Amino acid sequence: MTNAIAPQPGILDIALYEGGKSHVAGVSNILKLSSNENPAGPSEKAKEAFARSAHTLHRYPGTDHASLRQAIADVHGLDAARIICGVGSDEIITFLCQAYAGPGDEVLFTEHGFLMYRISALAVGATPVEAPERERMTDVDAILAACTEQTKLVFIANPNNPTGTMISASEMARLAANIPPQAILVIDGAYAEYVQGYDAGANLSEARENVVMTRTFSKIYGLGGLRIGWGYGPKAIIDVLNRIRGPFNLSTTQQEVAEAAVRDQDWVQRCRAENARWRVWLAEALAEIGVPSDTSMANFILARFADAAEAEACDEFLQSQGLIVRRVSSYKLPHCLRITVGDEASCRRVAHAVAQFKGLR
Numbered sequence: 001m002t003n004a005i006a007p008q009p010g011i012l013d014i015a016l017y018e019g020g021k022s023h024v025a026g027v028s029n030i031l032k033l034s035s036n037e038n039p040a041g042p043s044e045k046a047k048e049a050f051a052r053s054a055h056t057l058h059r060y061p062g063t064d065h066a067s068l069r070q071a072i073a074d075v076h077g078l079d080a081a082r083i084i085c086g087v088g089s090d091e092i093i094t095f096l097c098q099a100y101a102g103p104g105d106e107v108l109f110t111e112h113g114f115l116m117y118r119i120s121a122l123a124v125g126a127t128p129v130e131a132p133e134r135e136r137m138t139d140v141d142a143i144l145a146a147c148t149e150q151t152k153l154v155f156i157a158n159p160n161n162p163t164g165t166m167i168s169a170s171e172m173a174r175l176a177a178n179i180p181p182q183a184i185l186v187i188d189g190a191y192a193e194y195v196q197g198y199d200a201g202a203n204l205s206e207a208r209e210n211v212v213m214t215r216t217f218s219k220i221y222g223l224g225g226l227r228i229g230w231g232y233g234p235k236a237i238i239d240v241l242n243r244i245r246g247p248f249n250l251s252t253t254q255q256e257v258a259e260a261a262v263r264d265q266d267w268v269q270r271c272r273a274e275n276a277r278w279r280v281w282l283a284e285a286l287a288e289i290g291v292p293s294d295t296s297m298a299n300f301i302l303a304r305f306a307d308a309a310e311a312e313a314c315d316e317f318l319q320s321q322g323l324i325v326r327r328v329s330s331y332k333l334p335h336c337l338r339i340t341v342g343d344e345a346s347c348r349r350v351a352h353a354v355a356q357f358k359g360l361r
């Protein structure tokens with residue numbers, strides 16, 4: 001008997017996404033540095049909003065996210081009508097693929113790009129296409145060379161995860177100006193807040209008809225567990241995405257907490273400064289013991305080892321010490337480990353453990 005029940009083409013090509021680990025069997029005092037979470041968590045104002053939202057849990061949430069969109073618009077100087085909110089920026093990525101790509105279409109991203117781009121492309125039956133990077137850096141010419149008449153979406157995280165590197169606003173503008181006319185450039189700004197003064201492509205999106213920016217509350221805002229993200233783009237594209245967005249995609253709690261969080265920019269500024277300080281410290285501490293990394297613009301460091309075997313051995317040793325970092329072989333970086341910049345104690349602990357591993361202390 002043959003099984004007549006089969007999923008859509010492409011679905012079985014999806015490798016299951018593995019989140020950052022949070023347990024090691026038999027080891028206590030675990031320190032999780034594998035998911036780029038803010039070690040300080042969310043702002044007090046966000047936590048207060050969370051508690052307040054308990055009083056209205058019996059009510060359906062608003063469907064247009066007007067108040068949250070207005071808060072985002074006020075803080076970033078944007079047009080609220082061109083903002084769409086989603087269940088993490090992952091949902092915005094999903095909407096873009098659902099609305100603009102399908103069988104026969106190509107979804108382009110870079111060699112060490114975020115895994116969700118491939119997953120979302122395959123989920124809608126589109127063909128994922130990878131453009132090479134140059135020394136773990138987005139290469140605009142390589143992306144343009146990989147564009148075809150079938151290219152519908154080009155996803156670039158800037159800064160990129162897991163490399164931590166970023167390209168300039170002028171390079172991004174050159175990319176937007178030269179992709180084919182049927183393609184949308186999506187600038188994923190998940191780590192934008194870690195870069196002082198960076199607009200994550202908001203201006204480019206205002207100036208052009210083919211640029212969408214995605215943002216998240218999961219990283220600097222410390223709200224990964226609550227699942228809130230947003231996108232900004234040309235009105236015509238946002239209108240399309242809203243047609244496939246479930247009316248109740250965000251709970252009242254998600255909307256109210258995100259609004260309180262985005263209005264507390266003092267917290268964001270403090271977290272950015274603290275991250276920058278310990279990121280530099282960690283990168284230097286690792287470099288001193290022979291573990292180099294590219295200058296990171298985000299809240300993690302991509303530590304490079306001699307080869308995959310050394311990276312794996314270091315990961316095993318760190319786990320034995322209760323330290324969980326991220327293996328990145330699925331990002332074609334088997335000789336690297338991605339380490340989230342934690343608080344001071346965490347940075348000292350992980351640097352000490354890597355040094356022990358290297359046999360230098």
Ligand SMILES: *Cc1c(COP(=O)(O)O)cnc(C)c1O
Pocket residue numbers: 036087088089090091114157160161188190215216217218219224227228229
């Ligand atoms: C963490 C991350 C996101 C955020 O995803 P959410 O769904 O908003 O939690 C998006 N893009 C990249 C590149 C990331 O690293």
